[in-house]
Amino acid sequence: MSVTAPVGFTATGVAAGHAPDGAPDLALVVNEGPRLAAAGVFTTNRVKGAPVLWTEQVLRGGAVAAVLVDAGCANACTGPPGFQDAHAVVEHTARLLDRDAARVALAATGPMGVRPALDRLLPGVEAAAARLSEFGGDRAARAIMTTDTQPKTAAVRGGDGAGWTVGGMAKGGPMLAPSLATLLVVLTTDADLPAPELARALRAATRVTFERIDADAVASPNDTVLLLASGASGTAPDPGEFDEAVRAVCADLARQLVKDAEGATKEIAVEVTGAADEEQALTVARAVARDPLVKAALRAEDPAWPRVAAAAGASGAPVEPHRLAVAINGVQVCRDGAPAEDAAAVDLRFREVRLAVDLGAGDRSASLWTTDWAAGAAR
Amino acid sequence: MSVTAPVGFTATGVAAGHAPDGAPDLALVVNEGPRLAAAGVFTTNRVKGAPVLWTEQVLRGGAVAAVLVDAGCANACTGPPGFQDAHAVVEHTARLLDRDAARVALAATGPMGVRPALDRLLPGVEAAAARLSEFGGDRAARAIMTTDTQPKTAAVRGGDGAGWTVGGMAKGGPMLAPSLATLLVVLTTDADLPAPELARALRAATRVTFERIDADAVASPNDTVLLLASGASGTAPDPGEFDEAVRAVCADLARQLVKDAEGATKEIAVEVTGAADEEQALTVARAVARDPLVKAALRAEDPAWPRVAAAAGASGAPVEPHRLAVAINGVQVCRDGAPAEDAAAVDLRFREVRLAVDLGAGDRSASLWTTDWAAGAAR
Known part of the structure; x- marks a missing residue:
């Protein structure tokens, strides 16, 4: 399940020391290829966290080699110093993974208006890079939780043994989690599709899933939904079938977000x-x-x-x-x-x-x- | 103070039996003339209570002889039967006061989706008509309270002994009172001004007062602000001075609504x-x-x-x-x-x-x- 349900991905979650109880709070997802295609949908808030500003740039290239998710600090409303922090974390991650920094995406949630503690975050990235595993999807899903009581994962396999899969993980929905109202979603697939196809499928899916859990009311500065394709299945699915699989995974995750909404009784x-x-x-x-x-x-x-x-x-x-x-x-x-x-x-x-x-x-x-x-x- | 601060008005408040503790819940304000000019500002909600639908019609004529305020039943979402109830109450009031029913305005707050209990409301109107007094403004202000803890009244006299006055009363602000989120305001003046002048002054005042206490978020189907002029002072004020007096009374009442907002600590x-x-x-x-x-x-x-x-x-x-x-x-x-x-x-x-x-x-x-x-x- 989760982001390692499709082949061609490794992942993990580690404790970088934000959470007082030593719970995992930093997730890393790596696209092992052969393809590095990716698409993203971001917050509509004009105030954007530094991780969003960085990752929007990365997505312009249509390729993502790795996603680092920091669940300890949103790094929003932090000005140019916060952006420099984000960049330092990305450079560190890229160096450890031996990838191009321009292909390392960043997502974050947590307190706003404060800069991330790099003295804890950079060693955290090192720990994560050392623990990457093709079975690490569930650890990653657990590490991005904040007010969530349950990790949220989903996966759909292409029909009739088509050989491709879409997987994903999500955390806390906007409007649903008052303390840290950020929607973070990482989806993966081993389908062999170019970035424009992924972008079309992702946009169509989010429009009827994550955007239908009343997310817009207080769109957080950090809302991020990413879809990464490794191409490792060697299969290019029928576009209609692929769109439907992405929609189904998003719908499953969105429904889990509603179910686990902080404070809700209905x-x-x-x-x-x-x-x-x-x-x-x-x-x-x-x-x-x-x-x-x-x-x-x-x-x-x-x-x-x-x-x-x-x-x-x-x-x-x-x-x-x-x-x-x-x-x-x-x-x-x-x-x-x-x-x-x-x-x-x-x-x-x-x-x-x-x-x-x-x-x-x-x-x-x-x-x-x-x-x-x-x-x-x-x- | 209140609606009987200007000359040419009588008012009262009585218990029509909605409130379980026998508190006053029905107010009547009568314009004794000689002029009957009036203006109104109503809810922006497309779903309007029967009293609003009726009173919008009355205001097209630019003259109001009396305002009946029922604080026991909003008479909203009640369909044609609810409108017939509103009409019956107006006819009854007009007959008792010997006025034209087309000049009797109605405002209401309370439960929606249920029709008013005419068997209590009609005798209530009789009791009110029998108790009208030129000192009854405070009684009226008390009778329109619902979740309010204090009656809300205000008055401003024209400067330099100009001889005219603007008075008013208000109850519970939208968004501020979750149970019965209706804004009801009745303003009176003895200035001698025609309806279009009143409408201009009222619109200008509400725009920067009642519309600035975040009323729009959940505009109730019954929001009503009325301004009645008796002309009894025999004075036609300078428009700028009059506008300012209306604005000052509205600002005073709006500030009282914020102060008394149900559940607020800030x-x-x-x-x-x-x-x-x-x-x-x-x-x-x-x-x-x-x-x-x-x-x-x-x-x-x-x-x-x-x-x-x-x-x-x-x-x-x-x-x-x-x-x-x-x-x-x-x-x-x-x-x-x-x-x-x-x-x-x-x-x-x-x-x-x-x-x-x-x-x-x-x-x-x-x-x-x-x-x-x-x-x-x-x-």
Whole structure:
């Protein structure tokens, strides 16, 4: 599983000394080739951590030989000195691995506004480089955890013994983890595909997975999703099959992120149908998913559907109030913008909640996942 | 004080039986003339309560003879039957007061998705009509409270014995009161001004007061701000002076709403300077004010300025990260997007917090008030 499920990759996780309990906090993933193709999707925040600024540059070359993930310090809001730190770590890693520094990617999460402690980080990289293993994917997945209670890994094999695999690991989702709200994902494949194909597949997959767990609300300066291809299977998959495998791995990881969201007691699927177009559906779904009053009601197991209607009305989308319908866990509590079936029939005792909103304006739809947790409640 | 500070108005508050403890929950304000000019500003939510739908119609005529405020039932998401209820209440009120129903405004707050209990509301209106008094402003202000702990009233007299006054009352601000997040404000004046002058003054005032306490995030279906003019002073004020008086009353009430926000432990002034234009400044200010991570940090008295920078970066405004400066309570913790003065010097023990963000992009500014409270923490 994880990033070493495909052939052509080694990985590991070590303790670089950020975590007080000596837990692993530094992961290294190396693409052993023969191909070094890669693609990335990064935070939409204009404030970007130094690791993101560096790795965006690396990705312009379309090739990544190694990814170092530091789960101890975000190295964001640190100015030019922080960028120099990032560069020093990359140079050190490249030297140890005997690779081109311009092909070493960096991702990080942790406190912002402070520079990484190089006196611990550089020896950590040395320890990691010495422990790389083709079975190290699970160690790597464990090392990137912060507020996560479980490591998050996934893998999908190409159908009919096609011989290629997509694997991946992820940590803590934005909006879901109030303390260190960074989404870090490393995906690997042994499919033999060039960087543009990877970029297309990755963009298509993130759009309907990681971007559908209400990540945008507080996009962290460090959000990073990478896809590395080793080509070691010697197989160039059918593009449709490959896209689907990448999507499936991303969807699996995204669902795990929702399940393990810090502080959440409900996992809420918001499904908007009857929209004029997908954008309208998504705008309403996001507004409902982010509404603190909706979250508070579901946390209290209160089927307060008018809050859902009000969130839709305040979304900015051209919603017609008298056409709105809302169902909670299958009970049609609102039809034509007014009460319908008895809300007392809604059973909200379980962790999974399904909020279905129909706009009565067309046949397009969109859905996303959120939780009942608002970060403001954290402390 | 309150709505009976200007001459030409009577008011009262009575218990119509919504509140379990028999507290007053129904307010009536009557414009005794000679003029009946009025203006209103309503929720931007496309889902509007029946009272808003009714009162928007009344305001098209530019004249309001009476305002009934029901603090027991929002009458929102109730469909055509709810609108018929609103109409029945208006007809009843008009008959009791011997006024034209088309000039009776209605405002309401309370549970959504349920119809008002007319068997209690109609007798309540009778009790109110029988108790109207030119000293009843404070009773009215008390009757519109829901989660408020204090009634909110204000009044400003025209300068140099000009002989006119602006008074007002308000209840619970959106985003500030998670349970019943409705902003209701009734302003009165004895100035002798036509409806268009009132509308201009009211719009200008709300833009920089009620709309600057981060009301937009979850605009309730029932938000209503009304300004009624009796003309009883016989004086037509200078427009500039009148605008300023309306703004001052609105600012006073808005500040009281922040002070009394349910669950808040901090009152946070977000001041954005150095913007290219006011819209950019306001976009950043709203993003910072709404960011749950910023709220959580200040609640914990943690001067986590990188969260402020990250909120600005995620605002959608074209912020240049390396030009950002942040000061918290006067300590310049961030300059050029990187750490500056020691954040440990920031004193966050007091209730009022000042977050100053400079974008380094121009000379325009905007500020607003928020709190450390996110409604998701309510239950």
